[in-house]
Amino acid sequence: MRSVAEAQSLILGLSQPLPPVAISLHPAPLDRLLAEEIRAQQDLPARDRSAMDGYAVRSADLPTGKGELLVIEEVTAGRVPQLALASGQACRIMTGAPVPAGADAVVVVERTRENVPGRVSIDDQPPRPGQNIVTRGKEMRAGEVVLPRGAILRPQEIGLLATLGCRTIQVHPAPTTAILSTGDELVEANEVPGPGQIRNSNGPMLTAQVTRAGGLAHYLGIARDSFEELGGKITDGLKADVFIVSGGVSAGKVDRVPEALQQAGVVAHIHKVAMKPGKPVLFGTFARPGGGGTLVFGLPGNPVSSLVCFELFARPVLRRLAGHPLPCPVGIQASLTEDFQYATDRPTYHPCLLESSGEGWKARPIPWFGSSDLRAFCQANALILFPVGSQKHCAGQRFFVQSMDG
Ligand code: AMP
Ligand code: MG
Numbered sequence: 001m002r003s004v005a006e007a008q009s010l011i012l013g014l015s016q017p018l019p020p021v022a023i024s025l026h027p028a029p030l031d032r033l034l035a036e037e038i039r040a041q042q043d044l045p046a047r048d049r050s051a052m053d054g055y056a057v058r059s060a061d062l063p064t065g066k067g068e069l070l071v072i073e074e075v076t077a078g079r080v081p082q083l084a085l086a087s088g089q090a091c092r093i094m095t096g097a098p099v100p101a102g103a104d105a106v107v108v109v110e111r112t113r114e115n116v117p118g119r120v121s122i123d124d125q126p127p128r129p130g131q132n133i134v135t136r137g138k139e140m141r142a143g144e145v146v147l148p149r150g151a152i153l154r155p156q157e158i159g160l161l162a163t164l165g166c167r168t169i170q171v172h173p174a175p176t177t178a179i180l181s182t183g184d185e186l187v188e189a190n191e192v193p194g195p196g197q198i199r200n201s202n203g204p205m206l207t208a209q210v211t212r213a214g215g216l217a218h219y220l221g222i223a224r225d226s227f228e229e230l231g232g233k234i235t236d237g238l239k240a241d242v243f244i245v246s247g248g249v250s251a252g253k254v255d256r257v258p259e260a261l262q263q264a265g266v267v268a269h270i271h272k273v274a275m276k277p278g279k280p281v282l283f284g285t286f287a288r289p290g291g292g293g294t295l296v297f298g299l300p301g302n303p304v305s306s307l308v309c310f311e312l313f314a315r316p317v318l319r320r321l322a323g324h325p326l327p328c329p330v331g332i333q334a335s336l337t338e339d340f341q342y343a344t345d346r347p348t349y350h351p352c353l354l355e356s357s358g359e360g361w362k363a364r365p366i367p368w369f370g371s372s373d374l375r376a377f378c379q380a381n382a383l384i385l386f387p388v389g390s391q392k393h394c395a396g397q398r399f400f401v402q403s404m405d406g
Helices: 005-015 155-163 202-212 227-237 257-263 303-321
Strands: 023-025 053-058 066-075 087-094 105-108 119-121 143-147 168-173 175-182 214-223 242-245 267-271 281-287 292-299 331-336 339-344 346-358 360-365 384-385 388-392 398-403
Touching: 005 175, 005 267, 005 360, 053 119, 087 119, 105 267, 143 155, 168 281, 168 292, 175 202, 175 227, 202 242, 202 303, 214 227, 227 242, 227 257, 227 398, 257 281, 257 346, 292 303, 303 346, 339 346, 346 398, 360 384, 360 398
Parallel strands: 066 087, 175 214, 175 242, 242 292, 331 360
Antiparallel strands: 023 168, 053 087, 053 105, 066 119, 267 281, 281 292, 331 398, 339 388, 346 360, 346 384, 384 398
């Protein structure tokens, strides 16, 4: 049986960023990754610009910082100066307006007074040449790369793309992700379960996980544990970039998902990983007849198994398809807040509450009774990895912890 790390590297080795597509800047392609370099088309600012409201002056006119100058013009943002400054002259100027020729500094309005209209008296430190001026090309030079390939489009990148006048850009698209719940016992959340039935928690939960991981979720509903129903839904699911099936992958009498996937042409690369929860997890690939491939996950149906397997295996895949160079969540070392007795026969991803403190990261284990106990995970924000054996782990001991919220 493979370890989690072996399974992760095998799965990621079979996943490639999706081919780039051209996308408009409206609506904003938030969280997409750039698949091209973006270069400045021109210097920015295009000419010297005032960084403050005040007066553009010649610094040589104010050797002591004090003096009175003739105001020859006013320039607000959006206007251009008509006159060049000669000795003894100033220009009233607003933030963002171009600096007139001849001026080499801006004195802030708070250090000035216009007692007599058309004359400004200045009482400041001697102005430095360039003071309060954003010189041409200071933000970027024509031809310079301002956003590299692979940049994540956060609000600030979107703003910069707008500044540059980009209308369409090349990005890796959000992976389309089909989600299928399986099980004779399942009814949807808005239905009342009959005898022996339970509500389908994994459909909504996995849909939310896919969305949070940057995928485009497409929920296919519930398939009963028959080859006929499974086959039809699997055909639909295999049209997506990623197909996630929950339930039916273990050793039970009606666990028919592995065989149904195989019949549909899916090649299984992994079935079972040395971990708890989620040991029966399956990963396979499917070559779509029209080109392209589908990455397929069979997650054990117990809700916590589905949740944890998604975090460990499917989320990195969605991120890799979206172009992230480092798709795996960052693991950290955190110290236990309290003594904790734990016995397990497989490496176990246990719910915990990860908190930062003055002494670094701390992890508080959350009481948890197993794969169906989703409620415990509502108090948790991270997974703490406990090793095999029956051991008393001591407060302060350090463990690998992986955030589920970051
Ligand atoms: P399975 O993986 O199909 O053997 O299911 C394992 C356990 O998880 C069983 O108790 C199922 O009833 C339960 N289960 C399976 N699918 C779901 C689901 N979509 N929502 C909630 N529980 C489920
Ligand atoms: Mg089942």
